[in-house]
Amino acid sequence: GENVEQHPSTLSVQEGDSAVIKCTYSDSASNYFPWYKQELGKGPQLIIDIRSNVGEKKDQRIAVTLNKTAKHFSLHITETQPEDSAVYFCAASWNNAGNMLTFGGGTRLMVKP
Amino acid sequence: DADVTQTPRNRITKTGKRIMLECSQTKGHDRMYWYRQDPGLGLRLIYYSFDVKDINKGEISDGYSVSRQAQAKFSLSLESAIPNQTALYFCATSDSGYSGANVLTFGAGSRLTVL
Numbered sequence: 255g256e257n258v259e260q261h262p263s264t265l266s267v268q269e270g271d272s273a274v275i276k277c278t279y280s281d282s283a284s285n286y287f288p289w290y291k292q293e294l295g296k297g298p299q300l301i302i303d304i305r306s307n308v309g310e311k312k313d314q315r316i317a318v319t320l321n322k323t324a325k326h327f328s329l330h331i332t333e334t335q336p337e338d339s340a341v342y343f344c345a346a347s348w349n350n351a352g353n354m355l356t357f358g359g360g361t362r363l364m365v366k367p
Numbered sequence: 368d369a370d371v372t373q374t375p376r377n378r379i380t381k382t383g384k385r386i387m388l389e390c391s392q393t394k395g396h397d398r399m400y401w402y403r404q405d406p407g408l409g410l411r412l413i414y415y416s417f418d419v420k421d422i423n424k425g426e427i428s429d430g431y432s433v434s435r436q437a438q439a440k441f442s443l444s445l446e447s448a449i450p451n452q453t454a455l456y457f458c459a460t461s462d463s464g465y466s467g468a469n470v471l472t473f474g475a476g477s478r479l480t481v482l
Binding site: 258260263286288290295296297298299300303343347354355357358359360 | 371407408409410411412415425457459469470471473474475476
């Protein structure tokens with residue numbers, strides 16, 4: 255089955271700096287890679303996703319890059335703000351009707367004002 | 368009201384007790400899931416259901432059971448709780464269409480402590 259490794263487990267940055275979280279996956283058949291953000295006391299919420307037919311996707315201050323050859327993908331947050339502080343999870347799956355997501359271990363991001 | 372509602376939000380119980388966590392949704396989604404979250408281990412799938420008559424084991428189903436009472440309701444039971452089942456539990460839903468099958472909507476979580 256799929257195995258997803260996520261690094262770092264904790265990340266502390268100054269407000270305004272950039273943050274990068276990296277994930278690697280094991281199953282070369284995986285073609286869908288979402289990122290979820292979990293704020294304190296809440297459930298995870300999808301913030302951005304990427305499919306294997308593209309190498310990069312951006313949405314305002316967040317972007318995700320995918321390297322299928324190396325089987326890794328990354329979340330980039332620019333101009334970090336205190337409200338970016340949360341736990342972030344990457345995941346991978348085949349995006350077909352029956353396949354489940356495999357999640358990474360999570361990264362706790364702390365943005366210091 | 369939340370799209371996915373979990374009850375209770377917090378529960379403390381003793382070893383050997385039976386516990387039920389309940390989940391209801393207003394998304395109209397066919398698919399429902401139960402996940403367990405432990406520090407450093409991410410979210411691990413316990414059980415999932417693609418419709419009312421469909422129940423499937425996930426990665427870590429031992430010690431758990433589920434019931435899909437209706438399209439909108441999916442409950443998780445621990446028949447005899449043990450301390451290593453202390454965790455944060457999430458219910459999630461998703462659409463059944465190709466583009467939405469892996470887009471999960473999570474509840475706020477149920478924190479269970481087994482003493």
